[in-house]
Amino acid sequence: MNGPRISDARREVLYVIACGSPLARQVGRLVELAQQDGWDVCVITTPDGAKFVDRTALARQTGHPVRTRYKNPGDPDVLPPADAMLVCPATVNTVNKWAVGIADTLALGLLIEGQGLGLPIAAVPYTNTAMAAHPAFRASLGRLREWGVAVVFGDHVVPLHPPGTGERHQDAFPWGVGLAALRGVRRPVAPVA
DSSP states (O other), rough: OOSBBSSSOOOOEEEEEOSSSGGGGHHHHHHHHHHHHTTTEEEOOOGGGGSSOOOOHHHHSSOOEEEEOOOOOOOOOSOOEEEEEEEEEEEEHHHHHHHTTTTOOOOHHHHHHHHHHHHOOEEEEOOHHHTTTTTTHHHHHHHHHHHTHHHHHHHTSSSOOOOTGGGGGGGGGHHHHHHHHHHTTOOOOOOOO
């Protein structure tokens, strides 16, 4: 995949999934970069991610409502279907739940379904040194990579910071790395029905 295909019918749709991190306050920067790349962007947050974002501003920026919760039975789907997904910032909580197939939030349900559909998916975790050191997190990152998720993580991306200091390092976050990784993700062969 070399970025979105733009046609007369519609632009490819990118779901940006923002997790519960103070960094999510700046997810509009990622939306802007993705739009410059030609994506039609929809923002989905985890319940904790919703605490940090400006839903009204993001809805204006994307032209789509920001979704956080599963819709009620019978309600229409207000977002177009995704062609790719980017989890940024990805938290330890979301990464670990995703890697074991827990779908207790809309964001996780979409990620699990997206994998099942063979969509290109990238994840950019943002966490501190103590949380990143937990063996379950490292194992979860490895599992996601094995499944074809482009995981962009390590000191070469964003140096890990001590607990409680994440907000001091937000301005240096490289918002474009997830999009660049997504460009390199090959669309997997469609699953056999």
